[in-house]
Amino acid sequence: MRKIKYMLAVAAIAGVSFGLTGCFKPSKDSVVESEYYQELKEKSDKLSAQLKMEKKKTSSLNKKIKAIHETSGDQKIAEYKSKVKDSNIVKVNFVANTVKDQSFAVTNLPVCKYAKKIVSGCYRMIGITSTDVEKKYDQMYSYALIDEDNTTFEFRVYGNSYIIFDEIPENVYAFNNASVIGDALIDAEIQKKYETQSQRIADAQIVVTDQKMKFNDTAIQVSEILKKSEKQSLKKDKADTSQWTEYRFYTSGTLTKVYIGDENTVCIENRDEKQSFYEISEKNRKKLTSLLK
Incomplete structure (x- = not known):
């Protein structure tokens, strides 16, 4: 009889111990199913949905702004080309960002005509931004076309062909071989040696x-x-x-x-x-x- 009572006492102690351990280590399922967890999850899901909606609105707004800039740029370049076409360009100034303290002014008629042709013949590039061009090319020429009334039309040339107009900085334009007169007239950073x-x-x-x-x-x-x-x-x-x-x-x-x-x-x-x-x-x-x- 005494042995049975002893075994019951041990079982009772073990049960209490197991019960106490269960209180401090709840299962994953019990946590997920808890009212507090569900409340936090609902708030988190709601916040995520709001953030996604705000991101979509921002993206849509950026697209609209870009479209406005492009349309505005198209109107500006049409007006710009018209002004240059009607102008008598008498001088072109050239500056290179790779050569300090050097500029080159040309009054040669064929060179002035070619610079004018760059403006009249350029076209807008789709899918490329001024930031893209500025990051890609280290060398840049600045062309300033000056007419007989001293009106100045300025743009920058990157690489061989890319053009950014000072008055239309949001768009990138292109004209094949736009850099040729800058390449020819401005001293190269490193001069090549020639035997003849x-x-x-x-x-x-x-x-x-x-x-x-x-x-x-x-x-x-x-x-x-x-x-x-x-x-x-x-x-x-x-x-x-x-x-x-x-x-x-x-x-x-x-x-x-x-x-x-x-x-x-x-x-x-x-x-x-x-x-x-x-x-x-x-x-x-x-x-x-x-x-x-």
Whole structure:
């Protein structure tokens, strides 16, 4: 009998112990099903729904703002192009962000016409922002077109083709080879070394006279002809070239002049105004004249 009472007492103590342990370690299911947990969950779900709704509203608003900017930009560029078209551009100023304290002003008519053509012929890029362009390209040229009334039309050129107008900063436009005149006229950050004048001429970005402007494809063809002529150097340091036809080759800020006379002689003048004279065949003289006319 005493043994039975002892066993009952032990069982009672174990039961109390188990009951106490259960009070301090509730199961996961009991927590989830509790009224307090359900109340917190409802508040959390409601807050999440509100945040999602606000995010959708913000996204929709940003899209509307972007659409307004694009539409506004289209109207502005149409007005801008009209103004430039009716203007007589007499000078273009160039600045590069990679070259400190240097600007270049040009009054050459063909260069001014080309800068004007950039504005009239550019088109808006879809899916690219001004921030995208500014982050991608380290080099930037600033072009300022100035008309006879001193009105200025300014834009920036990134890479070869991307354009951002100062008056329409929200949109990005493009014109193939927009950077060419900046590449040609502004000194390159790192100047390439050339062994001969014809090699420098081959890299010229533009070739200009008072009437026309041509590009690197012409410069390469001219350099091939001049390369042959450099072997026929004439022993004279100076000649009157004032009546000869002058062609100006711009290579990353360096000017090389080529003069072609009536006789079969060509003169090449470097940036230090040192002149070298070469004999050229009649056939090649005609080829040069044809390429550069």
